[in-house]
Amino acid sequence: MWHDNETTIDYLNFGVVADACASLLRRAGGAPISIGVSGGWGAGKSSLVQMIASRLKEADKAAGAASSGAGAIAGDEAKQNTYVVVTFNPWLYQDFESARSALLQIVGDEVLRLAEKDPSLLKKAKRLWQRINLLRLAHLGGEAAVTITTGIPVGPIGKAIGKVVGLMSSAGEEEESDDEKEEGVELSSLGGLIKPGQPLSLPNEIHAFRVALEKLLDELKVTLVVFVDDLDRCLPKTAISTLESIRLLLFIKRTAFVIAADNEFIRGAVKVHFEGTGITSDIATNYFDKLIQVPLHVPRLGVNEAKAYLVLLLLQRATEDGQYSSENFEAAKASISSRLRQSWKGETITAEFLYGLVGSDQELVKLMDLAQGLASLMFQATAVSANPRLMKRFLNTVFLRSALAEPQGIELDIPSLAKWHLLERCDETLANDLAAMVNSENDGRVEILQLAEAAVEVGDTLKPPFKDDAFTREWLNLAPLLGASDLRALLHLSRDTATRDFGDDNMTPESRELRDTLKVATSGHAELTALIVKVGQAQAEIAMTKAWQSNASSRTWKAAKEVFMLIEVCKTFPELGKKAALLLNQGPLKDIGPGIIPPLSRQSWATETLNSWHEANEVQKATRNAINAPLKKGI
Structure with a gap:
């Protein structure tokens, strides 16, 4: 089975885009930058984000190795900027904790980790973490917010704030240095962040937090790259909360954000958030655009890319089954990737090219033919639209049915299973109409299906229940032809999509x-x-x-x-x-x-x-x- 997880293995020729994005992040040179990776559900956003992060880490490792080998270089010139990658998935925090608080805490934890080897920087990192906790408490509202904004403990929660946040100064704690007395609240009580009886200015405290984070990152010589993924899986409230926390961190030197989300979803979430205000689609679009400096769209798959993707998935499966060698599979990946990069020159994934990958193995040749036929149909069909996730799920269903066939003594090849499942997926009405015509008396054969296949071969008009369109014609022509076949086994294995009857068992x-x-x-x-x-x-x-x-x-x-x-x-x-x-x-x-x-x-x-x-x-x-x-x- 093919797992529905993000991957850094490039089957979609996204590597070129990932390289360009990683280069853009490096070229920023510590200047703040935000990149939006947009694409629909299942288009490959998460995988593209993982590839960008992988490229960034590889480049950073290579730069570090080059620096360590340049012994003659001394001083500041020898110091290399390090990219520290943090991945935040707001969907995991939904219904458990505010996504805004969770993101700030993750950033604070990472800064603490980076500073743990330097006592001076560690102390500053802890102060930064305290400011984060202060902002998190202010976000809670109620007694906590009143206590923080007035400096006067209110109620049990207000009196316990110091202990909850862990900000109470312990006896003998050293006085903070002058550079720790930054703009914002005075650092004198409750851990130095709240002065009794003196109100706190949240705008000033937010500014102080940003200044402290920027100084600390500069001293650490790191650029913090935050990848935000699965934003379009969240409820609108969580999505907007995450974007608001991102806004708090945006445009700080030595920070970069890569935000993966479906633009249509973000527009919808903004409208829900501002419901009743009469917000227009343009304003909703502008909300997200103001957060993003560089919009990047996940490349949409064409027939050529869909074909390559299906071929690699099928060859991966054949490799795992021992039918295709690992060496040949690696060579096939490289060859297909090279061919896709040259597609603008007309270098397409042809039948001859695919046959060259698998040689004379007839079972693998059949799989190559299947990938070619499916790619065009999956590109045409709006139910699939060459969506990588849907194509992967499609093959999972087909191979699952194949696994179920063997114990039941059913002999069906993958192309037959795939052809029928494609019809179920893309034209359920026709699939059900044909299924209703299958019974024991006609040995599972459907005469009108055979007639339709013959009509397509000679170019005649298709009659109902077939639609006379390009998809139906191409499906009928896809190998193998099913008109003369007993369809009862296919229908038996497809009981997960409909109740199939091919005998008289359901008749009184x-x-x-x-x-x-x-x-x-x-x-x-x-x-x-x-x-x-x-x-x-x-x-x-x-x-x-x-x-x-x-x-x-x-x-x-x-x-x-x-x-x-x-x-x-x-x-x-x-x-x-x-x-x-x-x-x-x-x-x-x-x-x-x-x-x-x-x-x-x-x-x-x-x-x-x-x-x-x-x-x-x-x-x-x-x-x-x-x-x-x-x-x-x-x-």
């Missing part, structure tokens, strides 16, 4: 009796009507459908008696007219004769079908005249 004895009666009935009678009423609408629909399918081989589409079963059931249950019309629409237009028109013209549920036949050029003139006759008479 009365329903089976009705099915057999409808297959031979040519006229109505009281006993037949009573039986239809007795079985009920649900069972009557199954019986009607199975009777219609059973007579498919003998149906000429010319005799009125052939449509009697549909008319008789719909007289009792008019709600089944839509199903009856769908069955009628399967008719081969060139074979439809005028004889079945009179009884159908009296059924309201058949009107739309008759109109479509009347407009079709393939329908013979006599049939069109028969359809037109009731219209002239005003029937």
Whole structure:
């Protein structure tokens, strides 16, 4: 199975973007910078963020090694700026702690860690951490906020603030130096941050916190790079709280922020936050834009990239199964990456290129063919839109079904499972319509599917229930063809998406009796009507459908008696007219004769079908005249 976690392994050719972003962060030279990584759900934002962080760490390590080897360089020139990467996921703190407080605390903890080897810097780091706690308490409101803003303990919470925050000065603590008496509150009591009876100015304290953090980072010779991920998984309140805390830290020297979020989600969160203020979409957009200096969009996958991604996922699986060597897989990754980088020159992922990766192994060749066919369809289908996460989940489902097949004695190859699951994912209505036509009597084969495949091969128009569009045509043409295959095994393995019936197990004895009666009935009678009423609408629909399918081989589409079963059931249950019309629409237009028109013209549920036949050029003139006759008479 492919895990749905972020990764630094580049299957999507994001490495070029990650390199550019890491270079941008290094070139900032300690100047504050904020980068927004935007992309929809599952587009690969988290993986891109991980790649950027990995590049930054690698560059920092290389710079450190170069510095240690330059022994002749002395003084400030030998000092290298270190990039310290901190990752913050506000989604993890949702409903547990304010995301704003959590981010400040994580920053404070990291600064403490960096300063722990230098007693002088450690003392300043602890003071910074105290300021963070002060701001966190002020954010709580109530007695804590009143105590902090007035300097007078209020209530039990106010009296316990010193102990809660850990700011009480212990006996014998050294007096703070002059450079510790920064702008903001005086450092005299409650750990030096609150002076009894003197109100605290939060704007001044925020400014003092920023100044203290900037000085400390400069002395540590580090640039703090904060990666904020999964912001678009949060509730609007948490998302806005995180952005507000980021705003508190933004534009401090030696800080950088990389914020991964879906722009559409942020706009929505801002609107929810400011609900009732009449905020417009433009203002909501500007809110996020003011936090971001460099907007970076996750590259959208084209057919070429989708193909490469599917190929690498399939080859990864083959490598883990021992079907493909690790050396070949590494070579394939490098070769595909190189080809994608040259795609602007027309270097596409062709069939010949893929066959060259796998050699003569026919099972792997089939997988390469599958990736090529799926990539185009997954790019076209709005249900997938070449989304990396959805493609990965798609393959997980396919291989899970394959694993379930073996213990049940079912022999199905991956391409067949993938083709059917693609239809379930992208056109559930058609998948359900085809599934309803599968039964034991026709050995699991669906005649209209085979006819549709033949129509695509010669370029004929597709008839309902198939849509005559590019996706359906390409799906029908995707190997392997399924029209002549027994689909019962496929449907059995896809029970997670719908209730599948390919026998008579879900039919009552009365329903089976009705099915057999409808297959031979040519006229109505009281006993037949009573039986239809007795079985009920649900069972009557199954019986009607199975009777219609059973007579498919003998149906000429010319005799009125052939449509009697549909008319008789719909007289009792008019709600089944839509199903009856769908069955009628399967008719081969060139074979439809005028004889079945009179009884159908009296059924309201058949009107739309008759109109479509009347407009079709393939329908013979006599049939069109028969359809037109009731219209002239005003029937």
